[in-house]
Amino acid sequence: MPETRYPTPGAIVGVDVGGTKTHLRALVDGEVVDRIVPSDLWRAGAIFDDVQNFDRLARLVVDTVGAAPDVTVVGAHGIDSTRQRRQATDLLDERMPGVVAVVNDAVLLAPAMGLDAAVCVISGTGSAIVGFDLDGEPVTADGYGWLIADDASAPGISRRAAVALLRTVDREGGAAMSDPLAARFLAAFDALDHVDLALRFQADASEAAWGGFAPHVFDAAAEGSPIAREVVAASASHLADAVTAVRGRGAQGTDVIAAGGVMTAQPLLAELLRAELHTRDATLRFHVLDEPPVAGALALAIAHSDAPSPRKVLS
Helix, strand or coil, X not given: CCCCCCCCCCCEEEEEECCCEEEEEEEECCEEEEEEEEHHHCCCCCXXXXXXXXXXXXXXXHHHHCCCCCEEEEEECCCCCHHHHHHHHHHHHCCCCCEEEEEEHHHHHHHHCCCCCCEEEEECCCEEEEEECCCCCEEEEECCCCCCCCCCCHHHHHHHHHHHHHHHHHHHHHHHHHCHHHHHXXXXXXXXXXXXXXXXXHHCCCHHHHHHHHHHHHHHHHCCCHHHHHHHHHHHHHHHHHHHHHHHCCCCCCEEEEECHHHHXXXXXXXXXXXXXXXXXXXXXXXXXXXXXXXXXXXXXXXXXCCCCHHHHHC
């Protein structure tokens, strides 16, 4: 852990830590500084796997703004409980002066859009739903990890697609392999048939490998694959169920904000989620985030300072 305590010249920093990239946005002497780096540049494994991740994150922030800031707010993939939020905040606070806060990355969505209360939906490297109750405490669903949950994440969608294809073979036999999704699976995993695919898909089980196949599911749906279309529809239904669940547990607001690499890159998922939510509650207002999530991190950081609104600074 660094021993030097840097002076605080007034920089204000927001950080969005995703599964694959880290986006920093800062106000330094009234100027906006943006920097995007691969998350594995500083993070070894998951954020809590190596305590030195917090040393490296602190150095990354300081290197980006040229000195330690007055306020740093980090929204991070993998901060999924109040305990983890407090632990991460304490670890980063030990390494940096000024006001420090670490939250789940879904928390960034509402302030990024200038909303006070919303249920936030992430579909990207992971999938999670986060709202806040009347006391301001987070109410969450999913976000348990790509292997067993996160059904609407990139790896989760690929996992669901593999199972759906194999179950269709169980019902229909070899005719199921004429589906466009099957051809994409066989090519991507260099498999000979559905049995070989099952073996190879599991042998190559990783967040990156499974997540990397997700765009093929949407491409197959666009090519007319009924299996792929049903997989995307089931993923949208999963997210809508989770939104309903957190609202039932006290999450406030009738705005639902969706973000994440899958959600923003795949209009079909957003369209189906919008329809699912409307079916459940026509009063809900659905938005796909039109700002990078780091804008929310900077907005939260500014809320702890006397700096002007980030939307004014960036306009």
